Amino acid sequence: MASLRRWRWSRGGRAASAAARVASARPYAWLIACLLMVVCLPVAANGLQRIDRIDPEQAAQAGADATRLAALPSTAFEPAPSATQLSGADARGRGWWRLHPVPSGDDRVLLVYHPYSARLTVLAPPDYRARRASIFQPPARIAHSQRALAFDIDAPGPIWIGVEDARYPLQVALRSPREYAVEDHAHVRVLWLALGLLIGVALVVLMFWSRLRERVYLLFAASLTSQLLYVLCSYGDAYVLPGLHWLARFGVEGIWFVATSSTILTVLFLLEFAQLRPRVPWLSRALLLVGGWLPGLLLVALVWPGPSDRSWFPPLGNLLLLVANALAILSLAVAWWRGGRHAGFVLIAWVPLVTVSTARAVQLGSGVPLAPWLEYGLPVMEAFAALVLVLGLADRMLAFRRERDVAQNDAQHDALTGVLNRAGIERELRSVIVTARRQRLPLSVLFLDLDHFKRINDNFGHAVGDACLRAVVAAIRNADTDGHPLGRIGGEEFLLLLPAHHRRHARDTAEAIRLEVETSCREVDGAAVELTLSIGVVDCGAGDDAASLIRRADEAMYEAKHAGRNRVVVVDGPTG
Ligand SMILES: Nc1nc2c(ncn2[C@@H]2O[C@H](COP(=O)(O)OP(=O)(O)OP(=O)(O)O)[C@@H](O)[C@H]2O)c(=O)[nH]1
Incomplete structure (x- = not known):
């Protein structure tokens, strides 16, 4: 056993170092490394010599009674093809098996992995109750996860x-309590x-969603929650969690309900x-139709009161999921x-997830x-998809912000000259008045008219x-090289705003602009236009606001x- 463990760990070690090499080669190789580690989780020998399948009719006659099962003729038993799994159940998933443990003096635990919908009856030594x-x-x-159903085996002898x-x-195995704890911790992590x-x-x-109230966020959260719930239910951990154990009363049909709801919510989110x-x-x-309405109908049929046989559900549900x-x-x-950029994000997130969810359905x-x-x-790819889609949401927000910035810019700028429009310059003026007052700095305003x-x-x-x-704007910019708000x-x-400019300083700037227009705008587009400007200059007084400043200028x-x-x-100024 020790050599086997060494082999397992060295195998895990080689996988890890290979993963490290990959990680240095590519920035996202950590994900591949994680997957490799998961795939290479240690698998131990299962502590069983042999498994016999018992003839279903004879097992049914014997009932859940070890003495009667032991008394069955040898023709009632046939060796199962594998000593690690209970294979050969009938069409309704029923069957009886006899397990022959490897002899050992230690206490062991019989583990039946991933039982999902299966209900077990175990008859084990010494009392065979x-x-x-x-x-x-x-x-x-509860001492362990629900990954495996566990039964303490305290004595040698066959197990039914x-x-x-x-x-x-x-899959079944017999392990020591310590081995069970180690593998279960790895699984839980x-x-x-x-x-x-x-x-x-x-x-x-x-x-x-609570702040933005956009439906896409709500659908995303609902899709993630339903996927989470599906994993918790199908792995059985939901039924031992406080607040969720009531789901156990619905049995496997509850899992089907959650899985189908998850498909619907996810499709709505994708759309x-x-x-x-x-x-x-x-x-x-x-x-x-295939991912919303038809699964919705299936759900109604599932909860509809009627015949208790719902065996039609899984093939139909799985078929719809695949399509x-x-x-x-x-x-x-x-x-x-x-050209749908966000569809690209979803593809990156979805292809691995769809691959594993399809494989699970198959x-x-x-x-x-x-x-x-x-x-x-499934859980790893769901987490990966969630992270990629959050990136996608951030990208979507960025695109909205850019659109908003463009719209805001358009709303505040003059399309012909590119300078601020009336609303834009008034807003700017209100802002520079507040700043000038707070910093006790002068502020001058120029009113320029052709x-x-x-x-x-x-x-x-x-x-x-x-x-x-346009030529006048260019001339103003040439003369006012500091690019003040215009x-x-x-x-x-x-209107030109000159923060931190005293009247005299502002007059010099105004004069420079007037001269620049007079000299550089004599001819525009081949026309002898001889442009000139009349300019009014005021500075901001104690009693001024934006409207009074514009009026006085x-x-x-x-x-x-x-x-x-x-x-x-x-x-x-009115008050100096
Ligand atoms: N080409 C062009 N003309 C415009 C635009 N906006 C207003 N105007 C013209 O600007 C002219 C302004 O004329 P007035 O207000 O009489 O002023 P003015 O002729 O400059 O005379 P004073 O201001 O007294 O020197 C009008 O003929 C408007 O049609 C524009 O966007 N493009």
């Missing part, structure tokens, strides 16, 4: 196991690492998040190909034992008039007009 268990009937004192409702061959991630992401997404409806209308309709998965991948691929449907990679494939602009339009046309407005507040009227500009245009007029 019937002990019944399933994940829906957990023992009163009766199974009902098994959906695939069950891996499982709860993945589930913890899922829970964390679901909570964060729920918080986002919304990847914007499949506008991008791939036909495919999204088909997806909604919905295929449709989802196809829809996402087409949407991505048509495993459940075909009755092959649960493989180690598949045991953790002289005889009507004539330019009349003589040269509006196109030249527009070009003149806005167009009317047809040919501009406008009055100063009018004084410049009346004084003959092409000049700068500075007026004193």
